[in-house]
Amino acid sequence: MNVLERVNEKRIEEYARLVVRVGVNVQPGQEVVIRCPAEHYVFGRLLCREAYAAGAAEVVMRWEDAPCSREFYLHAAEENLTQVPDWTAESYNYYARRGACYISVGGGDPEAYKGVDPGRMHRREAAMDQALKTFNAKMMASEIPWTVVAVPQRQWAAKVFPGMEADEAMGRLWEMILKAVRVDGGDAVKAWEEHDRFLKDKCRMLNDYGFEKLHYQNSIGTDFTVGLVKNHIWEGGSEVAGTGVVFEANMPTEEIFTMPDCRVAEGRLCSALPLSYRGNLIQDFSLTFHEGQVVEYQAKEGEETLRSILEADEGSRRLGEVALVPYGSPISQMKTLFYNTLFDENASCHFALGRCYPTTMKGGEKLSAEELLAVGGNQSMNHVDFMVGTADLMITGILPGGEEIVLFENGNWAR
Numbered sequence: 001m002n003v004l005e006r007v008n009e010k011r012i013e014e015y016a017r018l019v020v021r022v023g024v025n026v027q028p029g030q031e032v033v034i035r036c037p038a039e040h041y042v043f044g045r046l047l048c049r050e051a052y053a054a055g056a057a058e059v060v061m062r063w064e065d066a067p068c069s070r071e072f073y074l075h076a077a078e079e080n081l082t083q084v085p086d087w088t089a090e091s092y093n094y095y096a097r098r099g100a101c102y103i104s105v106g107g108g109d110p111e112a113y114k115g116v117d118p119g120r121m122h123r124r125e126a127a128m129d130q131a132l133k134t135f136n137a138k139m140m141a142s143e144i145p146w147t148v149v150a151v152p153q154r155q156w157a158a159k160v161f162p163g164m165e166a167d168e169a170m171g172r173l174w175e176m177i178l179k180a181v182r183v184d185g186g187d188a189v190k191a192w193e194e195h196d197r198f199l200k201d202k203c204r205m206l207n208d209y210g211f212e213k214l215h216y217q218n219s220i221g222t223d224f225t226v227g228l229v230k231n232h233i234w235e236g237g238s239e240v241a242g243t244g245v246v247f248e249a250n251m252p253t254e255e256i257f258t259m260p261d262c263r264v265a266e267g268r269l270c271s272a273l274p275l276s277y278r279g280n281l282i283q284d285f286s287l288t289f290h291e292g293q294v295v296e297y298q299a300k301e302g303e304e305t306l307r308s309i310l311e312a313d314e315g316s317r318r319l320g321e322v323a324l325v326p327y328g329s330p331i332s333q334m335k336t337l338f339y340n341t342l343f344d345e346n347a348s349c350h351f352a353l354g355r356c357y358p359t360t361m362k363g364g365e366k367l368s369a370e371e372l373l374a375v376g377g378n379q380s381m382n383h384v385d386f387m388v389g390t391a392d393l394m395i396t397g398i399l400p401g402g403e404e405i406v407l408f409e410n411g412n413w414a415r
């Protein structure tokens with residue numbers, strides 16, 4: 001019996017249908033671009049089939065392979081790291097200009113790039129970021145529908161469940177992923193609609209308050225205040241693309257998030273969960289901020305990788321996202337470290353170093369990068385989420401007049 005049969009192939013097919021119909025909400029006549037690891041070809045083909053069933057004009061499959069990418073990072077000549085062929089850039093920018101939707105399938109080996117020089121990877125990423133400006137701008141401004149999802153992979157399953165027999169680990173990871181995306185025997189679409197209403201209610205509450213700052217405190221050492229940009233918008237759950245199409249950028253998602261003022265951050269943030277970044281684990285780390293910028297940092301493990309993130313560019317030392325997730329979220333209650341940010345960030349309140357989301361400020365998507373930066377919206381090649389939520393986290397909202405309102409108490413919503 002193969003893994004799909006152990007999990008129930010019909011549920012996996014339902015997952016693929018959910019990604020297409022709810023995740024990117026494919027419209028008749030629309031082009032669909034699917035970025036998928038080659039080892040996940042079975043799920044990639046399911047997505048392709050479902051996209052055409054939804055009326056896609058063309059499904060473009062971008063098959064990727066981490067072991068081959070690893071060899072490139074290890075052995076490519078230095079000049080090749082920063083040279084992006086015109087056809088590569090245009091293949092992304094072309095479909096973005098045409099209003100295609102994008103599905104990104106993750107779930108590879110968490111240690112795929114372990115031992116690779118982070119500097120070489122960052123130089124390549126910087127070159128790609130520059131070459132794919134049109135694509136990146138449309139994605140970050142949610143002009144086009146996009147979603148990020150994940151399916152299990154054997155090395156990933158072994159990392160999450162060490163010592164467990166391989167097929168059993170894969171089956172268990174499948175079950176947890178399907179539960180996280182609400183494909184668990186009921187009406188998944190209805191479950192997503194109900195969950196979306198809950199997230200929207202929290203967004204409305206926070207948007208009505210219009211906080212100026214948030215103050216974080218817990219017992220592991222976090223004592224931190226972050227400013228929020230003027231006219232910030234709390235978002236969560238579904239988004240609306242520039243075409244009016246409703247989509248879910250992350251599946252699963254338990255967060256609501258907004259734009260911090262990258263010029264206003266003071267104090268110390270301590271990690272609540274390890275951060276798996278490019279195949280390297282960063283554990284027990286802290287960041288100390290002054291005037292919006294990281295001025296000190298340390299890590300029990302992975303400090304060199306942390307340094308490579310912070311030194312990637314000027315914006316990598318500043319914040320681009322603040323996100324609230326209750327400690328009692330379904331993913332948190334699984335009590336499992338996934339070594340995958342898509343899942344781990346939905347188990348914990350978190351921040352992101354690097355680029356902001358323009359849509360989280362009124363009119364932000366209409367501003368240039370320079371204009372956005374001038375009002376506190378951070379700019380960077382990076383967007384790296386890290387988790388800070390704990391069972392005793394307290395978050396206090398501070399209004400422009402100085403009034404304080406407790407938002408989180410003992411890790412969960414206080415109102």
